[in-house]
Amino acid sequence: MTAVDDRPTTSDEIGRSRLRKEDQRLITGRTKWTDNIILPGMLHLAFARSPYANATITSIDIEAAKAAPGVVAVYTGKDLQDTMGTLICAYTITPDQVAPPHPPLAIDRVSFAGEAVAVVVARSYKEARDAADLLDVDYSLLPVVLDMEAAVAEGADLVHPELGTNISAHFVFDSAAAGTGGDVDASIAAAREDGVVIERTLRQQRLVPAFMEPRSVVVDPTGEQITMWSATQIPHILRFVLAATTGVPETKIRVIAPDVGGGFGGKLQTTPEEFVTFAVARKLGKPIKATETRTESIIASHHGRDQIQKLTLAAKKDGTVTGLKVELLADMGSHLALIGGGVPFLGTFMFNSIYKFESYRFDLTTVFTNKAWTDAYRGAGRPEATFGIERMMDELAVELGREPMELRQQNWITHPEFPFTTVCGMTYDSGNYEAATAKAMAMLDYEGLRREQAERRERKDPIQLGIGISTFTEMCGLAPSRVLGAIGAGAGGWEHASIRMLATGKVEVVTGTTPHGQGHETAWSQIVADKLGVAFEDVEVLHGDTQISSKGYDTYGSRSLVVGGIAVVKAAEKVVEKARVIAAHLLEASADDLEFADGRFTVKGTDQGMAMGEVAMAAFLGHNLPDGVESTLDSDATFDPEDFSFPHGTHLCATEVDTETGLVKIRKYVCVDDIGNVVNPLIVEGQVHGGLAQGIAQALYEEAVYDEQGTLTTATFVDYLVPGAPDLPFFDTDRTTTPSTTNPLGVKGVGEAGCIASTPAVVNSVLDAVRQFGVKDIEMPMTPLRVWKAIQGASSVGGEVEAASASPHWEQPVQSGGIQTASSDTRSDATDGSQA
Amino acid sequence: MTRITVTVDGVSYSDDVEPRTLLVHYLRETLGKTGTVVGCDTSSCGACTVHLDGDSVKSCAVLAVQADGSSVTTIEGLAQDGVLHPMQQAFHENHGLQCGYCTPGMIMSACALLKDNPDPSDREIREGIEGNLCRCTGYQNIVKSISAAAKASSSTPAGVA
Ligand code: FES
Ligand code: FES
Numbered sequence: 003m004t005a006v007d008d009r010p011t012t013s014d015e016i017g018r019s020r021l022r023k024e025d026q027r028l029i030t031g032r033t034k035w036t037d038n039i040i041l042p043g044m045l046h047l048a049f050a051r052s053p054y055a056n057a058t059i060t061s062i063d064i065e066a067a068k069a070a071p072g073v074v075a076v077y078t079g080k081d082l083q084d085t086m087g088t089l090i091c092a093y094t095i096t097p098d099q100v101a102p103p104h105p106p107l108a109i110d111r112v113s114f115a116g117e118a119v120a121v122v123v124a125r126s127y128k129e130a131r132d133a134a135d136l137l138d139v140d141y142s143l144l145p146v147v148l149d150m151e152a153a154v155a156e157g158a159d160l161v162h163p164e165l166g167t168n169i170s171a172h173f174v175f176d177s178a179a180a181g182t183g184g185d186v187d188a189s190i191a192a193a194r195e196d197g198v199v200i201e202r203t204l205r206q207q208r209l210v211p212a213f214m215e216p217r218s219v220v221v222d223p224t225g226e227q228i229t230m231w232s233a234t235q236i237p238h239i240l241r242f243v244l245a246a247t248t249g250v251p252e253t254k255i256r257v258i259a260p261d262v263g264g265g266f267g268g269k270l271q272t273t274p275e276e277f278v279t280f281a282v283a284r285k286l287g288k289p290i291k292a293t294e295t296r297t298e299s300i301i302a303s304h305h306g307r308d309q310i311q312k313l314t315l316a317a318k319k320d321g322t323v324t325g326l327k328v329e330l331l332a333d334m335g336s337h338l339a340l341i342g343g344g345v346p347f348l349g350t351f352m353f354n355s356i357y358k359f360e361s362y363r364f365d366l367t368t369v370f371t372n373k374a375w376t377d378a379y380r381g382a383g384r385p386e387a388t389f390g391i392e393r394m395m396d397e398l399a400v401e402l403g404r405e406p407m408e409l410r411q412q413n414w415i416t417h418p419e420f421p422f423t424t425v426c427g428m429t430y431d432s433g434n435y436e437a438a439t440a441k442a443m444a445m446l447d448y449e450g451l452r453r454e455q456a457e458r459r460e461r462k463d464p465i466q467l468g469i470g471i472s473t474f475t476e477m478c479g480l481a482p483s484r485v486l487g488a489i490g491a492g493a494g495g496w497e498h499a500s501i502r503m504l505a506t507g508k509v510e511v512v513t514g515t516t517p518h519g520q521g522h523e524t525a526w527s528q529i530v531a532d533k534l535g536v537a538f539e540d541v542e543v544l545h546g547d548t549q550i551s552s553k554g555y556d557t558y559g560s561r562s563l564v565v566g567g568i569a570v571v572k573a574a575e576k577v578v579e580k581a582r583v584i585a586a587h588l589l590e591a592s593a594d595d596l597e598f599a600d601g602r603f604t605v606k607g608t609d610q611g612m613a614m615g616e617v618a619m620a621a622f623l624g625h626n627l628p629d630g631v632e633s634t635l636d637s638d639a640t641f642d643p644e645d646f647s648f649p650h651g652t653h654l655c656a657t658e659v660d661t662e663t664g665l666v667k668i669r670k671y672v673c674v675d676d677i678g679n680v681v682n683p684l685i686v687e688g689q690v691h692g693g694l695a696q697g698i699a700q701a702l703y704e705e706a707v708y709d710e711q712g713t714l715t716t717a718t719f720v721d722y723l724v725p726g727a728p729d730l731p732f733f734d735t736d737r738t739t740t741p742s743t744t745n746p747l748g749v750k751g752v753g754e755a756g757c758i759a760s761t762p763a764v765v766n767s768v769l770d771a772v773r774q775f776g777v778k779d780i781e782m783p784m785t786p787l788r789v790w791k792a793i794q795g796a797s798s799v800g801g802e803v804e805a806a807s808a809s810p811h812w813e814q815p816v817q818s819g820g821i822q823t824a825s826s827d828t829r830s831d832a833t834d835g836s837q838a
Numbered sequence: 839m840t841r842i843t844v845t846v847d848g849v850s851y852s853d854d855v856e857p858r859t860l861l862v863h864y865l866r867e868t869l870g871k872t873g874t875v876v877g878c879d880t881s882s883c884g885a886c887t888v889h890l891d892g893d894s895v896k897s898c899a900v901l902a903v904q905a906d907g908s909s910v911t912t913i914e915g916l917a918q919d920g921v922l923h924p925m926q927q928a929f930h931e932n933h934g935l936q937c938g939y940c941t942p943g944m945i946m947s948a949c950a951l952l953k954d955n956p957d958p959s960d961r962e963i964r965e966g967i968e969g970n971l972c973r974c975t976g977y978q979n980i981v982k983s984i985s986a987a988a989k990a991s992s993s994t995p996a997g998v999a
Contacts, residue, residue: 021930021931032914037875128856214972216876261937262937263875688933691977692976694976695975719878726968726977730976733976
């Protein structure tokens with residue numbers, strides 16, 4: 003063998019569309035979902051849940067259930083009070099944030115319909131379920147609080163009377179106070195004098211994450227350690243919270259996330275079901291399984307979004323934006339979830355987006371209601387912000403009669419201005435909004451469609467065309483630990499990886515990230531193959547078991563590659579440095595004279611060299627190592643990002659709106675995302691597609707609806723409209739590449755981009771089609787009925803401005819136009835009917 | 839309890855089942871065929887799709903007793919002698935799955951779709967898998983996979999089962 007022949011051809015793994023390693027078992031049904039697990043003597047749990055949204059539990063009669071066939075035990079919250087631990091919120095967004103205690107099983111009060119009040123343990127699930135229906139629970143009903151605006155009003159009924167308020171926290175970021183920009187009230191006052199002020203109230207409806215695998219948990223207490231398998235995104239965090247709140251030593255708990263069927267933030271939670279199952283298994287000393295039904299999943303897992311956004315944008319007459327004031331009410335539901343107020347809080351840094359505002363104020367009130375708790379859902383805080391600002395940019399364009407893309411261009415950070423520190427103090431390292439936009443406009447045939455739009459308007463075609471824009475950015479790489487510390491998070495943001503060099507030349511990579519569909523096994527293999535010069539096939543990626551992967555912060559927030567992938571890179575670099583010392587010794591050369599490329603150390607200027615696999619074998623044997631050198635190449639690394647990364651892109655959506663039926667059809671969807679360098683384009687494209695589907699679904703289909711008693715009326719897949727294949731368009735996706743400068747791979751994160759960007763593109767598009775009729779707003783989801791009513795409502799007033807809707811919807815008088823519907827009206831299907 | 843005899847993935851089983859047992863639970867719990875999964879309780883998601891005497895059915899909408907005397911093919915019986923079925927191969931090659939939870943049902947539905955319509959348009963594919971929900975992929979690569987499988991089987995004599 004010559005030195006050259008010996009080289010594996012693996013130097014170009016990064017950037018290659020490798021087919022996924024994970025697929026084989028998933029396409030053949032050899033899967034390990036939590037619900038598949040059957041253990042000897044395993045018992046099954048069924049939960050009894052409150053049908054009432056706000057009530058005191060007066061009594062629970064368990065006798066009939068206890069006597070039912072197959073039943074082993076029945077427990078109420080009181081029975082498990084001392085052993086079940088407690089659910090926590092890891093984010094304290096203000097020092098005086100308040101939160102009620104959150105027992106996994108209600109003890110004496112329930113605060114949303116679906117809260118678990120008791121649990122039945124039986125030999126089979128069917129027996130447990132049948133017996134749970136025999137539980138006789140008496141409730142004393144309390145007034146139900148559902149509307150956020152009513153909840154924060156003086157004298158409101160209370161979700162948690164002991165707190166004395168429905169407000170969990172009130173957080174304010176002000177650019178003048180922070181020294182990162184001017185005074186927003188001054189900007190608005192100036193614009194009222196000699197500019198334009200746009201005021202709008204927008205609604206982000208409540209959504210259900212709706213991962214396809216219902217959550218399931220199995221706990222086996224029979225070994226020295228208590229093992230929990232759970233359909234979770236966060237096995238490491240879960241172990242920590244279990245240990246911290248139950249008093250069981252962390253060393254006695256092992257958490258495994260086996261195959262997990264999607265999460266989207268919905269499995270970024272420590273759940274009541276996990277804690278109750280843990281407690282029951284310990285009590286009975288038997289393995290226990292609890293798998294939820296879909297209805298339980300929709301009712302009792304956390305929801306996402308749910309904000310009322312009051313937005314004020316100030317601009318000069320020439321369209322230059324100056325100030326942005328954001329006042330948010332964010333619905334926390336019944337309790338603070340794991341991230342809780344931290345989700346809307348992320349909007350602090352995102353509402354200003356890619357635009358150069360002089361002044362900015364973000365005012366967030368987190369509110370309790372008698373609904374399911376809310377927490378992360380794909381994008382978590384950033385989709386809400388992107389929606390708000392992209393809607394407002396369109397509103398400004400309409401107000402000024404400007405071309406919406408041109409107006410954005412006038413205001414965005416131009417390519418030569420990077421790195422750019424924004425009005426909220428974030429430094430965007432890199433970006434090229436011009437390039438992404440030019441590409442997207444060409445792909446859509448923007449000019450051509452604008453012409454067609456004009457023609458359709460001209461001939462009063464019943465099918466009207468709209469074109470919607472979303473030029474977005476977001477923040478990934480959550481997060482530098484010091485930043486998390488500064489903003490009240492009870493967690494860090496580093497990630498861990500270790501690499502084990504096996505004697506046979508194979509490589510095991512242990513990662514602290516916990517994939518559930520993202521393809522880390524494939525992507526991490528590509529990174530390691532490149533960095534160590536080993537074959538892609540020779541790398542095995544291990545994850546999701548705290549006994550194997552002992553450290554990690556898991557997978558969410560598009561952080562896995564940007565943080566976890568970099569940890570893998572750092573660990574690989576350490577392997578190379580360890581190997582270099584041994585190779586130098588064996589080659590009788592100085593370490594400084596060795597070059598490492600394509601998996602091989604060579605002595606500069608000679609044909610002498612040895613492959614990484616040979617060094618691994620030498621380390622394994624340990625026969626001939628330099629003095630004082632350990633006989634291992636294994637290395638680990640913990641990477642803490644120095645800053646966030648800021649993916650961006652331009653999404654364009656053309657919709658056809660049938661003005662006679664209100665039906666919206668997406669004619670063409672184009673997006674150009676800039677997520678920096680890419681490890682695997684195939685996986686990236688898949689992530690974008692899935693994100694787009696969810697973002698579009700928010701615009702057109704999905705909403706969690708409660709009735710006036712606080713019962714969720716969309717509790718099945720018949721009522722909660724997750725789109726099927728015919729409901730979604732073909733996505734025309736492309737990329738531009740502006741590498742991030744804050745990490746060695748130049749990557750930025752892609753998991754949430756599609757979901758963050760697409761919602762406003764669709765909504766802006768539909769509004770663009772129907773504004774000509776006087777429609778100013780249509781609430782999401784833009785169902786045919788809502789669209790039709792909006793058109794009807796607007797045209798029936800014949801373009802006359804109604805006095806009621808022309809008054810400003812909060813304090814200050816508005817001099818210039820752009821007045822929007824009264825905020826209380828924004829939840830109705832109709833528009834205010836006023837004509838610009 | 840009712841005695842049923844069912845052939846599943848080529849193996850014959852006789853079991854006593856409670857009359858209310860759903861086929862999907864019989865497959866998963868009695869036979870250990872956990873490749874077939876449950877995603878909902880309203881027969882909406884299609885995750886549980888199998889072939890019953892050659893036709894695709896949602897196994898959560900069929901009682902085990904209704905399968906008595908029938909032949910069932912699940913995702914686990916699709917590959918033959920370690921060789922992937924062209925539809926499985928196509929899902930792999932076109933990145934037609936992410937978390938993989940919808941995948942067994944999606945693949946079984948897709949096979950049935952091609953049996954009825956060997957050369958479907960993209961629109962027909964979308965309509966054909968309407969009863970199968972996927973939360974991860976946005977369906978684009980699923981459509982691509984099925985289309986690729988159709989092309990592959992029209993160019994090979996083996997065809998799609
Ligand atoms: S589990 Fe059968 S359709 Fe959902
Ligand atoms: S691949 Fe996850 S639900 Fe389809």
